[in-house]
Amino acid sequence: MSQTTLSPTPLTIALLGEAVLRQQARPVPLPDPLVDRLAQQMHQKMEEQGGVGIAAPQVHHSLALMIIASRPNARYPDAPQMDPVVMANPGIEAQSSEQEKGWEGCLSVPGIRGRVSRPLWVDVRFDDLSGQRHHTRLEGFVARIFCHEFDHLCGLTFLDRVEDNRQLMATEVWLRKGLS
Incomplete structure (x- = not known):
């Protein structure tokens, strides 16, 4: 992580329109104590x-x-419970051809939800923080989370995956309607 330094101040969320959200992410060298801290x-x-x-x-x-x-x-509210998994240098090895639409929101796109098609499962590879390579299959909502976050590494947001602008909704309305 020699090209990136960590600030001692708390992290802030990059918002839609900030250039970093449209860049292809660089590979992470491992192990690295700065990556651990990040x-x-x-x-x-x-x-x-x-x-x-x-x-x-x-x-x-x-x-x-x-x-x-x-x-x-x-x-x-209906998300399955899992332990957090830190993934460095992730990739998709295979994915289901069958897709499912679901509502997504994003910390970088506050106040908006969108219906996005995602694969039902993805086979992924990633490195843990010690540099050990892992391969696993993720399914359902967890596969959706992976694909959403992986898009960020490719310079995309969920808005780029919404097929029709009528599939966008203010989060306040989404909550009021009880959609999931």
Whole structure:
């Protein structure tokens, strides 16, 4: 992480329109204590914001680092419970051809929800913070989280995946309608 330095100040969320959200993320060298620290800070920010995932570009670091952490909360009351997984240098090896539409929101796109098609499952590879390579299959909502965060590493947001602008909704209306 020699090209990136960490600020001692708390991380802030990059918002739609900021250049970092449209950049291809750089690979992360591992192991690296600065990457470990960034992952800790990202996890804390995700928890503070009530997210179920976060990617380094969302906190102004164009690095291939993300966390998926499904759990029921106010934004996703029906989310399955899982331990957080830090993923460096992730990739998709295979995915289902069958897709499912679901409502997504994003810490970097506050106040808006959109219906997005995602694969039912994805086979993924990633490095843990020690540099060990892992391969796993993610399914359902957890696969959706992975794809959403992986898009951030490719310079995309969920808005780029919405097929029809009529599939966008203010979060306040989404909550009032009880959609999930």
